[in-house]
Amino acid sequence: MHRPVFLYIGLIPVILLCNVLLSTLARGEGVSFRTDQRYSNSDSSTEITTTGEEIDTSFSSFKQLYDLDLSKTIYPYLNFDAGAVYELNRTASTAENIELDTKEKILRPFAELNLDSPVYNAGIAYRKRQREESITDLPDTRDDRDEITALLGMRAQEWLPQWDMRFSHIHTYDNPETVDNIEKLLSLYTNYTAWNALRLDYRFSYRENEDRLDDFTTKQHNHFGTVGYSHNFLDGRLLMDTEYRIRYNTFEFPGSATVESPLQRSAGLSSLDITPEDGPALSSNVALIDGNLIASAGLDIGTAGDQVQLANIGLDLGFAVDVDQVHIWVDRRLTATVANSFSWSVYTSPDNLDTSTWTLVTTVSPANFGAFDNRFEITFPAVNTRFIKVVTSALFPTVPGAVDFPNIFVTEMQAFITLQGVEVDNKQTTINHNYNLNLIGRLSDKTTLGYNLFYRLQEEDPSSDKRTELTNGIYMNHIFDDVFSANANGQRTETSDLDEDNVTYRYGASLNANWLKTFDQSLTYSGIYEELVEGTAFQNSIFLRNNATLYRGWSAFVDTGYNWEETVTRQNITSTTIKVGTDLVPNEKINFNVNYSNKRTDQSGLDTGSSTETEWDIQAFYNPFTNLSLLARLNFIDRPKGTQTFQDFSVNWSPFPDGDLQFFFVYTDTLRFLDPDDQRDTIIGPGLKWTIGRHIFLDMTYNFTRNERETQKTESNIINAELRLVF
Numbered sequence: 001m002h003r004p005v006f007l008y009i010g011l012i013p014v015i016l017l018c019n020v021l022l023s024t025l026a027r028g029e030g031v032s033f034r035t036d037q038r039y040s041n042s043d044s045s046t047e048i049t050t051t052g053e054e055i056d057t058s059f060s061s062f063k064q065l066y067d068l069d070l071s072k073t074i075y076p077y078l079n080f081d082a083g084a085v086y087e088l089n090r091t092a093s094t095a096e097n098i099e100l101d102t103k104e105k106i107l108r109p110f111a112e113l114n115l116d117s118p119v120y121n122a123g124i125a126y127r128k129r130q131r132e133e134s135i136t137d138l139p140d141t142r143d144d145r146d147e148i149t150a151l152l153g154m155r156a157q158e159w160l161p162q163w164d165m166r167f168s169h170i171h172t173y174d175n176p177e178t179v180d181n182i183e184k185l186l187s188l189y190t191n192y193t194a195w196n197a198l199r200l201d202y203r204f205s206y207r208e209n210e211d212r213l214d215d216f217t218t219k220q221h222n223h224f225g226t227v228g229y230s231h232n233f234l235d236g237r238l239l240m241d242t243e244y245r246i247r248y249n250t251f252e253f254p255g256s257a258t259v260e261s262p263l264q265r266s267a268g269l270s271s272l273d274i275t276p277e278d279g280p281a282l283s284s285n286v287a288l289i290d291g292n293l294i295a296s297a298g299l300d301i302g303t304a305g306d307q308v309q310l311a312n313i314g315l316d317l318g319f320a321v322d323v324d325q326v327h328i329w330v331d332r333r334l335t336a337t338v339a340n341s342f343s344w345s346v347y348t349s350p351d352n353l354d355t356s357t358w359t360l361v362t363t364v365s366p367a368n369f370g371a372f373d374n375r376f377e378i379t380f381p382a383v384n385t386r387f388i389k390v391v392t393s394a395l396f397p398t399v400p401g402a403v404d405f406p407n408i409f410v411t412e413m414q415a416f417i418t419l420q421g422v423e424v425d426n427k428q429t430t431i432n433h434n435y436n437l438n439l440i441g442r443l444s445d446k447t448t449l450g451y452n453l454f455y456r457l458q459e460e461d462p463s464s465d466k467r468t469e470l471t472n473g474i475y476m477n478h479i480f481d482d483v484f485s486a487n488a489n490g491q492r493t494e495t496s497d498l499d500e501d502n503v504t505y506r507y508g509a510s511l512n513a514n515w516l517k518t519f520d521q522s523l524t525y526s527g528i529y530e531e532l533v534e535g536t537a538f539q540n541s542i543f544l545r546n547n548a549t550l551y552r553g554w555s556a557f558v559d560t561g562y563n564w565e566e567t568v569t570r571q572n573i574t575s576t577t578i579k580v581g582t583d584l585v586p587n588e589k590i591n592f593n594v595n596y597s598n599k600r601t602d603q604s605g606l607d608t609g610s611s612t613e614t615e616w617d618i619q620a621f622y623n624p625f626t627n628l629s630l631l632a633r634l635n636f637i638d639r640p641k642g643t644q645t646f647q648d649f650s651v652n653w654s655p656f657p658d659g660d661l662q663f664f665f666v667y668t669d670t671l672r673f674l675d676p677d678d679q680r681d682t683i684i685g686p687g688l689k690w691t692i693g694r695h696i697f698l699d700m701t702y703n704f705t706r707n708e709r710e711t712q713k714t715e716s717n718i719i720n721a722e723l724r725l726v727f
Contacts, residue, residue, distance in 0.1 A: 035064070038062070039719075039722075040719065041718070046714040049713065057094060058092075063089045069082075070083055086106070087105070088105055090104075099136065106130070108127070109128050111125070119157065121152075126148050128145065130143070139176065144171075144173050147170045150168075152164075156193075161190050161192035162192070183209050206220070208220075214257070226245045237443075239439070241437075242436065247264065247430075254426070263416060265316070265317060268285040269312075270283060274635070276345065276391040277359075277360065279353060288315070291412070294331060297410050300407055300410075301330075303394065305407075307646075308646050311393070313389060313413055314387060315413055323417055326346075327376065329410070329413070330408050334408070338404075342376070345364075346380050346388070347388070349387045382418070398683075398707050428462075429460065439452075447477070449476050451473070466498075467496065469493065470493070471491060475487065475488065483513055483515060490506070491505070504531075507529075518548060526541055535568040540563070543560070546558045557579070560576075560578050575599055578597065578598050580596045580597075581596070590622055591621040592621075594617070613639045615638075629652045631649070647671040661691075665685070667684050681705065682708075683705050684704045685703035686701070687702070695725055703716075704716070
């Protein structure tokens with residue numbers, strides 16, 4: 001049943017007293033205790049514009065967290081740690097006289113013993129996660145995960161390598177029985193640097209997953225070795241850096257099973273962009289494929305993320321392969337309401353260039369969010385591609401419970417293909433060879449010449465598929481004088497993919513001029529020529545950039561470009577681009593930024609004539625006092641496919657910015673005019689932060705929100721309160 005606000009507010013003094021008593025017991029060396037009490041209540045009224053019908057809904061949640069940690073140094077370098085986290089989450093919602101109550105209990109005890117000496121490190125740990133959930137008119141469920149981990153390693157010593165070995169045994173099961181898995185993980189990592197020039201690395205991992213309900217087991221072996229060498233010759237005039245990498249993977253599964261086979265990833269890619277169906281190219285993001293499922297990869301899809309642009313999260317799979325599922329890992333557990341609010345659009349592309357076209361495969365909403373693992377599991381019809389990305393927007397502040405998630409950082413992206421066994425025992429083997437060589441020669445103090453070689457070979461068994469890539473490239477940099485400098489580059493790439501041979505030539509040159517300390521220019525020419533199975537194609541562009549500092553605190557740029565290309569179908573495409581921008585900071589209280597771009601495209605064979613794309617982006621920030629700030633932003637894009645407008649106005653006021661008791665007031669008005677659905681979000685409300693004592697903190701906010709669309713209007717009153725105690 002939906003509980004009124006005053007019942008929860010009345011619990012605060014009782015909770016405060018109990019926590020103070022517990023904290024008194026917890027005050028001791030090696031003991032820490034923390035508790036959070038969070039309450040949220042939302043009452044909403046939605047009016048359907050077409051019919052005039054009104055729908056009233058309410059949502060409330062009460063979350064309790066208790067965290068106890070014990071730490072003891074048993075012997076020098078030997079430490080014992082133990083503790084437990086207990087969470088109790090209750091939510092109640094009412095919509096059209098239908099009540100839904102959810103109660104969730106999560107218990108996470110742990111104990112670990114670690115040896116951390118200057119030479120060796122070792123440890124053993126036990127961790128458990130138990131989750132019980134009860135929902136109105138549904139059977140109660142319980143999920144458990146038991147994990148035992150052991151590690152042993154040695155730090156690098158003189159003439160001795162560093163190595164680290166880990167083993168984990170993970171048992172996941174539930175009630176009623178829908179999952180019963182045992183996962184065994186063994187990993188070994190070692191690296192050695194000899195003579196400060198030769199690098200040797202080796203990684204091995206073994207993963208065995210036993211599905212005890214369907215009675216089948218999968219096994220995966222991964223070997224990854226690296227040999228690298230770097231050295232300077234001829235008194236530093238010649239630098240050589242070379243590296244050979246080999247990766248050998250096997251994946252075994254029974255013939256009766258349907259399993260998800262992980263795909264190898266060559267690079268992680270990401271960008272923020274409001275037009276995901278075309279360029280610019282996604283930037284490299286190594287953190288998306290480094291195996292660290294906790295550390296941020298620099299993409300925030302929480303409420304504090306970019307509310308204008310979309311998050312593009314992608315992978316380079318090396319060669320075109322079949323893929324039908326991706327996992328997007330985040331750094332924290334999400335509520336069902338928040339996780340289900342995200343929409344994921346899947347795009348593919350044969351390349352990743354500024355002029356690329358991305359094809360929409362499908363949109364998945366909502367995507368399954370793991371019960372134990374903090375990841376979105378996005379499944380779609382199988383596609384064959386080298387580059388794949390998913391696109392989503394930041395969490396809207398009007399989503400119930402969004403206030404608890406100002407930050408949701410993406411940490412990893414994985415790709416999979418579903419395999420169906422055809423024999424009694426199936427074994428897939430993939431081997432990758434990668435070799436690169438970089439030579440940099442300093443011909444003089446003003447001239448540098450470079451050469452790079454890259455070779456990749458991938459072989460698969462039992463399919464006998466073979467793919468190769470060979471790239472040779474040269475480049476040169478030259479400084480003429482204090483004003484002029486230039487560089488040029490050329491590259492030839494030959495690929496063979498399943499007996500299809502393609503050759504790509506890339507070339508470019510630029511001339512830079514630093515006329516004054518306050519004015520510089522650069523003229524750049526670049527091009528691509530492709531010899532494909534379908535035919536030949538080329539693309540060329542010339543680009544002039546002008547940068548100027550007009551006055552102290554006032555800078556501007558003007559960019560002009562021209563592009564001409566011919567496709568394999570003999571269509572000719574030309575485009576002209578102009579970009580103008582300025583940044584004005586007259587004083588420390590005002591910041592004004594304006595960017596404008598216009599692109600006109602003409603394409604042969606079309607009766608529609610030329611097309612024009614225009615974009616404005618205007619931002620203004622004003623901070624008249626230390627406790628008052630105002631922000632305004634306007635983004636406008638006019639394209640042949642439609643017009644998009646984004647407006648954001650916000651005011652933040654903190655009358656007492658210092659001290660134990662702080663008040664603040666927030667006003668935000670956000671407008672999104674998107675085809676086909678326009679949307680306007682308004683948030684108004686006060687709040688306070690109160691440091692009650694050395695260890696006690698209280699946060700409270702009230703927000704009135706209005707969400708307006710062409711088809712409906714929703715108004716909500718939202719109350720949030722959080723009490724934290726840390727000892």
